[in-house]
Amino acid sequence: LNDFPGIAIDAALVETIRSGIPGTRMPGWGQEAGGPLSENDIEDLTAYILVALGGTEPLAPLPTYQPEPVVAPPGIPGDAAAGSIVYQANCTVCHGAQGQGGIGGKLARSWPGNDPAAYVVGVVSDGIPGSTMPAWLQAKGGPLTETEVADVGAYVLALRPATGIAAPTPAPEGPLSRGLSLTLLALAGVLLAGGLLWYYRRA
Incomplete structure (x- = not known):
């Protein structure tokens, strides 16, 4: 809990225990979410966790943040x-x-x-x-x-979406991969011709 100074951990814990965390393996334990715990149970469990893990420390002064130049889209109120x-x-x-x-x-x-x-x-x-x-x-x-x-x-x-990791450059096609492609193409042609021949013989 000390990794999150200044956060209202008790309220966050209550909500996390009650409703779970969507998209994770943490289910909702509150009765409204289909779990077995009543509101009193959730409050008791939250109090136990806070006592056992020591709660949070007061928020220490942070270094002065130097903002980078930011330009909002045109027509957006606020600085x-x-x-x-x-x-x-x-x-x-x-x-x-x-x-x-x-x-x-x-x-x-x-x-x-x-x-x-x-x-x-x-x-x-x-x-x-x-x-x-x-x-x-x-x-x-x-x-x-x-x-x-x-x-x-x-x-x-x-904020702009991250560009993400660049896609790897495909390796140059060597003789083996080119030969394999030609073999597969020839095999597909043979199967197609065989299928057509079988179809017309039955017709």
Whole structure:
């Protein structure tokens, strides 16, 4: 747990035990998810884990983050450069430093829809019910102002999907592979001719 300073581990544990983690082998243990544990059981188990593993340490001061130049798509409200600072301080633990995903979803991707900015800002503001994504807007109980939420939204929309690992260059075709290809082609021709001959003899 000490690997995640500053995170509300108790709430995250309750939600993880209750609902599981989609896409992994961790099932939901809460009765609403089909598991055997009641809410009291989940709270007791969470308390035991926190006591046994020591909880979390207070968040240590972080080095000053120097944002790289970030340009949001045209017409997007918010300051993407300011949003990068807010993102690095609050979002990297779950979504990765480059938005590549981890505990949380991948953010460096295309955002379809007529108004992707409104969608992203809405998710940051309100969270996603039934998941580990909390509401971040102060009016919803989170730590961020409306300006900070808009800035984070602009930064997320400025993230570009990773190019990924380059596909390996195919090896040059040697005499063996070329000969094998010709052999297979000839065999296919023989089978086709034999099939046609058999068909016309029966006709």
